[in-house]
Amino acid sequence: MAIDMSQSTGVGQSGGAGGSTAVKWFARGNIVSATVLGAGGWFFGHWWGNVIAGQYTSVQNSGTNDVSWLLGAIFATVAWFIGLGALNHPIAKLWGGEAPLPEKKEKYSIWEYFSYSTDHKVVGIQYLFAMLMYFFVAGLLALGIRTELLSPTYHIWGPDTYIEIVGEHGTMMMMMMTSVIMGPFGNFLVPLMIGSKKMAFPRLEAVSFWFTVPAFFFLLSALWQGGFQSGWTGYAPLSIQGGVGQDAYLFSFALMAMSMLAASTNMVATIINYRAPGMRWSRLSVLAWGMITTAFTMILSVPVLIDGLYVMGMDRAVQTSMLYGQHGGSPFLWENLFWFFGHPEVYLLALPGFAMTTEILPVFARKPIFAFKTSVAGMIGVATLSFFVWQHHLFNSGMNPDMRPLFMLSTELISIPTGFLYLVGMGTVWRGRLRFNVPMLFMLSVFFNFLWGGITGVYNSDVPVDALIHGSFFVMAHFHFTIMGQLMFAVFGAIYYYTPLFFGIKLSEKLGKIHFWTMFIFFNSTFLPLFIVGWLGQPRRVFEYAARLQTLNQWVSISAYGLGLSLAFFVVTFVWQLVVSRPKSEQNPWDSRGLEWLVGIPVPKDNFEQIPVVLSSPYEYGNPNAGPMADLAPSISSVGSDA
Amino acid sequence: MASNVDERPVIDEEAYYHDASLGATWTASRTAVAMVATLYGGLAFAFFYLRSLNSNGQWNPNHITASTIIGTTITLLIVVASLVNYFGVRRLRRGLVLDWQVAGTFAAAFVLIAGGMQIWELTRLPFQPSSFGYASVFIAFAPVNAFAILLTGYWLETAVMKSVRIKRQAIADGGLGLSSLPIAEQFRANLDGMSFFLNGFAFITVVFYIIFYVIA
Numbered sequence: 075m076a077i078d079m080s081q082s083t084g085v086g087q088s089g090g091a092g093g094s095t096a097v098k099w100f101a102r103g104n105i106v107s108a109t110v111l112g113a114g115g116w117f118f119g120h121w122w123g124n125v126i127a128g129q130y131t132s133v134q135n136s137g138t139n140d141v142s143w144l145l146g147a148i149f150a151t152v153a154w155f156i157g158l159g160a161l162n163h164p165i166a167k168l169w170g171g172e173a174p175l176p177e178k179k180e181k182y183s184i185w186e187y188f189s190y191s192t193d194h195k196v197v198g199i200q201y202l203f204a205m206l207m208y209f210f211v212a213g214l215l216a217l218g219i220r221t222e223l224l225s226p227t228y229h230i231w232g233p234d235t236y237i238e239i240v241g242e243h244g245t246m247m248m249m250m251m252t253s254v255i256m257g258p259f260g261n262f263l264v265p266l267m268i269g270s271k272k273m274a275f276p277r278l279e280a281v282s283f284w285f286t287v288p289a290f291f292f293l294l295s296a297l298w299q300g301g302f303q304s305g306w307t308g309y310a311p312l313s314i315q316g317g318v319g320q321d322a323y324l325f326s327f328a329l330m331a332m333s334m335l336a337a338s339t340n341m342v343a344t345i346i347n348y349r350a351p352g353m354r355w356s357r358l359s360v361l362a363w364g365m366i367t368t369a370f371t372m373i374l375s376v377p378v379l380i381d382g383l384y385v386m387g388m389d390r391a392v393q394t395s396m397l398y399g400q401h402g403g404s405p406f407l408w409e410n411l412f413w414f415f416g417h418p419e420v421y422l423l424a425l426p427g428f429a430m431t432t433e434i435l436p437v438f439a440r441k442p443i444f445a446f447k448t449s450v451a452g453m454i455g456v457a458t459l460s461f462f463v464w465q466h467h468l469f470n471s472g473m474n475p476d477m478r479p480l481f482m483l484s485t486e487l488i489s490i491p492t493g494f495l496y497l498v499g500m501g502t503v504w505r506g507r508l509r510f511n512v513p514m515l516f517m518l519s520v521f522f523n524f525l526w527g528g529i530t531g532v533y534n535s536d537v538p539v540d541a542l543i544h545g546s547f548f549v550m551a552h553f554h555f556t557i558m559g560q561l562m563f564a565v566f567g568a569i570y571y572y573t574p575l576f577f578g579i580k581l582s583e584k585l586g587k588i589h590f591w592t593m594f595i596f597f598n599s600t601f602l603p604l605f606i607v608g609w610l611g612q613p614r615r616v617f618e619y620a621a622r623l624q625t626l627n628q629w630v631s632i633s634a635y636g637l638g639l640s641l642a643f644f645v646v647t648f649v650w651q652l653v654v655s656r657p658k659s660e661q662n663p664w665d666s667r668g669l670e671w672l673v674g675i676p677v678p679k680d681n682f683e684q685i686p687v688v689l690s691s692p693y694e695y696g697n698p699n700a701g702p703m704a705d706l707a708p709s710i711s712s713v714g715s716d717a
Numbered sequence: 718m719a720s721n722v723d724e725r726p727v728i729d730e731e732a733y734y735h736d737a738s739l740g741a742t743w744t745a746s747r748t749a750v751a752m753v754a755t756l757y758g759g760l761a762f763a764f765f766y767l768r769s770l771n772s773n774g775q776w777n778p779n780h781i782t783a784s785t786i787i788g789t790t791i792t793l794l795i796v797v798a799s800l801v802n803y804f805g806v807r808r809l810r811r812g813l814v815l816d817w818q819v820a821g822t823f824a825a826a827f828v829l830i831a832g833g834m835q836i837w838e839l840t841r842l843p844f845q846p847s848s849f850g851y852a853s854v855f856i857a858f859a860p861v862n863a864f865a866i867l868l869t870g871y872w873l874e875t876a877v878m879k880s881v882r883i884k885r886q887a888i889a890d891g892g893l894g895l896s897s898l899p900i901a902e903q904f905r906a907n908l909d910g911m912s913f914f915l916n917g918f919a920f921i922t923v924v925f926y927i928i929f930y931v932i933a
Contacts, residue, residue, distance in 0.1 A: 167875040170882030271734070274741035339748050347740035351728065377752050381759030385857060394846040394853035396763060402775030402850025407766055411759055685728045708728065 103159020105188040112288070115153025120146035132393065140391040143318045147325045151288050158190040158284055163277055175276060178679040190284060192276035195677060198262025199576060200283050202569075205257055208250035208290060209562070210645065215243035217638050220631040226619045236617035238301025238319070245306040245323060246293055249330040251557060252372075252419060253286065254565055255426035256337055260365045262576060264341065266670035266677065267359045269350025269686045269704060274343035278336045285333035289326040296322035305615060308382075308412060310397035310405035314389045321390065324383040331376045331383070338369035338376075345369075350704070352688035359668065359692050360449060364429020367453045368422045371460060375418040382411030406472055413464035420553070421460040421488075425453055427561035428495040430568050431517045435502045437571075437666045438514035442693040444501025448494050455491030463488060466535050470544045478537045485535035492528060496521065507696075511664070512586030516567025519594050523559025527552055530605065545615075548608025554601045566593070566644070574659035577652060578676045585647045589640060596636035603630050667703050668692045682706060735899050739906040746910025750917040753865060757921050760858050764928055767850040777851035782933045783859075787838040791831045792926040795866065798827035799919035802873070806912055809894040809905075817894070817908075818880055824915070825873040832866035835859055855929055862925070869918050872911045879904060 123142025133139045155161055163173040178193050179186075187200055218239045222230050231239065261283075265273055273279050296302055300317035304310075308327075313320055345366045349358070386408060388394045395401035397408050436443050443449060465473055465481040499521055508514065530552040533539050543549055566589075574580050607626050612619045619627065651657055662671045669692060673681055687708035694700030768776050782788075805820025839859050844852040880893055883900055890896035893904055 164871075168871075168878065170875070170878035170880075270737075274738070275745065335752060339745055339752075342748055343741040343744040346744050347737045348734075373748055373752055374755055377756035378759040378762075381756060381763070384861070385763060388846075388853075388857045392846050392856065394856050395850070396767065396853045396857060398847070399772040400775070401847045401853070402772055402777075403767060403853060404770050404772050406770075407763055410766065411762065414759075414762075685730055685733055687728075 103157060103162070103190055104185075105158070107159075108154045108157030111157035112150045112154035115149035115151070116146045118146075119149030122149075127391075138317045140318060140321050140387075143321045144325060144387060144391050147292060147321070151329065154288055155281075155284065160190055160277070160281060160284065180676075180679045190280050192280050193679075194261050194265050194273045194276065194279060195576075197279050197283050198258050198260075201253065201257030201261060201286070202576070204283070204286050204290070205250050205254045208246055208286075209254070210641065211290075211294070212243050212246035212250065213638065213641060215239050215246070217634060219243060220634040222617055223619070223627045224631045226621050226624055226627070229617065231617065233617050234301070234303070237303050237305070237615055238297060240615055241302050241305040241323070242293070242297055245302075245327065246290075247557075248306050248419070249286075249289065249293070249327060251423045251561055252330065252334055253337065254561065255430055255568070256341065256365055256368060257283065257286070259361065259430065259568055259572065260337070260341055260426075263572070263670055264344060264362055264365055265348065266575075266673060266681055267362050267668065267692075268345060268348060268353055269669055269682065269688055270344065270348035271680045271682055271685070272348070273340055274348055275340045278340045282333045282336035282340065285329045285336070289329035289333065292322050292329070293326035296320075296326075307416070308386065308408065310386070310389075310408045313386055313408065314397050321387070324386050324390075328380055328383045328387075331380050334372045334376045338372040341365050341369040342373070350686050350688050351708075352704070354688075356446070357688055357691050359433060360443065360446070361426075361429045361433040363450050363453060364426050364433075367457045368425050368429075371418050371422045371425070371457045375415045375422075375461070378411055379415035379419075382408055382415065385411065406468070409468055409471060410464070413467045414461075417464040417467065418457075418460040420556070421456050423557055423561050424492075425456060427520065427564040428499075429453065430564045431499060431520045432495070432502070433668075434513055434517050434567060434571055435499055436506075436693045436695050437664050437668075438509045438511060438517070439503045439506030440509070440695045441502060441506040442691070442695055442697070443498065444504070445494075445498050446691075446693065449498040452491040452494030452498065455494065456488060459484060459488040459491065463535075466540070469537055469540045482535055482537050486532060489528070489532050496524065496528065511570075512581070512583055512590055513567040513571035513664070515587065515590045515594075516563050516570065519590070520560050520563045520567070523555050523563060523597070526602070526605075527555030527557075527559055531556060543608060545613055546608035547604045547612045547614060550614050551601050551604035551608060554604070559597060559601070563594075563597075566590075569648075571664065574663050574675050575670060575677060578659055579651060579656050580659035580663050581648065581651055582657065585643075585651075589644045589647065592640035592643065593637065596633050596640055599633035600630055600637050603633075666692075667694060667700075669704050672702070672704060672706060684708065731899075735902070739902060742903075742906040742910045746913050749910075749914055753914075753918065754921060756861070756865075757925065760854070760861065761925070761928060763857070764854050767854060768932075772850065775849045777849055777933060779849075780933065781843055782851070782930055783842055783855050784838055785930050787834055787841070788926060788930045791834050791838070791866075792922050794827045794831035794834070795922040796919050798824040798831070798873075799915050801827070802912055802915055806908060809908070812892050812894045814880065814884060814893045818877060821873060821877040821880070825870055825877055828866055828870035828873055828915075832863050832870055835863035835866055839863075851933060858925070858929065862922075865918065869915060872914065876904075876908055876911050879907070 120142045123139060123145035126145075127133050127139055127141035130141075133141070166173045175192050182191075182193075182196060187196060191197060191200070218231070219236070222236050261273070261279060265271065296319040299322060300319040302308070302313070302316050302320040302323040304312040304316060304320065304323070308320075308323060345358070345362055385396045389397050389403075396403040397405050399405065432443060432449055462484040463481060465477060466485045469478055469481075503518070530548070534543065534549065534552055570581050570586050603626050607623055607630070610623060612623055659675055661675055664671075669686065669688070684707055686704040686706045688704045690700055690703055692703050694703075770776075801820045802824040805817040805824070808820070809817035839856070842852070842856070846853060846856045883904060884893060887893045887896040887898050887901040890898050890901070893901050896902075
């Protein structure tokens, strides 16, 4: 078994169990033992659930048993973590021991990227590939949606399958986007940016990643279990009436929520406590500011999502009636719990995107960030206000009409700090000596795309407009511009920007520009017409539509295929350059001042030989008197003068 | 200032990261309280939202609650555990390690008994899960509460066991409560975090006692 009681056990270290090499290999925990134990856990939980609930009236002959499904998933997840070796440490603590952390290495084998690593750089790379897997699978599902919508009358999928695909696409994307910056870039870069050799809680960091793997597979499994007709928002009563696919939805989302909490706690503790001497808050990188703001937002909103999912699970499996009005519950309870998380979530997708954009813009504009403090204030303002807007999702579903103006106002207010972030970006590039490398192109496109999403967002929050366009493709186009147009473009820009640090290679500018321009054009060509389609009355989540909208829908679908091809081009060229051609990167290829680039490529195993002393801001571009950002071989005197 | 780079005195890395880890423990324990409070806050919202809606008059038509005796006992056990630990920690700070170990053991036992009672209460409910609104929310609350209580007990138990394991190492330096050895400081930081969490949790327990057994 993968629980190793010996004190020598750490992740990636040899286990204490006796026996053959194969047994030791299995005992120290890895993805194989995790999968085997996870499968065993699933079957045990499922069997036990059938023993418990098989004779319930609500279960007999229904073809569904939520108790056995959920117990199977719970046992599978616990067994998965046992198999990974993640529980060695908590179990050793029961008698006062501690499983030591494994030594970091200069270079890891491929296999170690499939193990429970506590090295923040490995975790960052694990996250990067996992989140890309989420994105591309969910993207394929989007093509399934657009294929169905090629014709208003000829159908590829039935209505049930169509709504399953829509729900799966939405949920997978939303789960992925909560972590797509904090996971890969936050984990990899934050210690480097703050001058630390490590994260505060490496095990928590590893746990946060390994939650995302079963979450992905459980969510995907919903597709062959009848899906979940409620879509990603999981509204009752659909959510309490659906089959076990709905259990897959709630369980996978809950796992992702736990991942977010683990990652956020680690991020907050690291940024507050592990900053190098001299790393004042005013010298902290914007990305780190974005991470800590996002992390606090998650800490205060994600537990409520867990509550909501738990309420749904209890109603489904234990027959409570919290979402069922006839027995004293209310479906609006879910809407409130979900959106209390869901609306901060929208901003905790946008904040890291803006932080990443603001981080990269000055490097290519060769100018300091315009109004750095305003940028930080904007992030804090957005994060704070995001807790006071959730009821605008209920304008049309039974809220007290007297409350509408309040939430309309709070929603409109949030455009002010969001505007700060936008204007900081504009001010940074204004009169800069711009270099139009691939990362810069992606970052500039963030502002173009977000303009559409942001402006439509301002008047979406007006009650009369919301009443008109609610549930239409107009809203769908709006949030795709704010999320994919902003966040995902920032992510791709960041991938091009940081591959030298992550992998020691510099991706081709030529291939990158082909990827950028095709993605940018097809993205806009896909989603701009959807504003019109929605305006003309096409509702979301319906597989048929008025014949007069066919031309527009066909245009959108063909553009979506173009977008898919562009992303496929990225995958092929990225994998080719990563595995085959490996174009070596020079040191600090973008001529950045950031501390993360001063450590050299490849990044040393401990990041810094000594604890550095930070001397100035990372954004002093164009200032001839600015010294280096940090002293990497500091003396006591420099510590004393600056820390 | 030394001119030779090799002779430069450098920052004491071990001490630097030791201080950082103490700070991280402080931060994480406060964050944990915030997370747990938010988690319970969602359940409190469910309680008050459904209570105020009183859909179809089905919030709690017969004014039935879960066993007040068990609920009171659970609450008392948690509060007493928090107090026992608090006074135990005060004695630890005066160098009386054994006192805290005894107090911590009792506190852990109280918490674990409270967790067991919370589970036991689920088997003695005077209503079915879907009987009415209160019944549903209580049945949702009880497993969460049991889980949180047991996790708190785990934290307490590991702190006690840690103190047993490392006690000898700090004896020469004044004992775990006074020693300036890193291992002792780390222990005290963990204990401080755990105590903060336990106190916060005791407060939450009292609030939810009022919600489920007094207001109902």
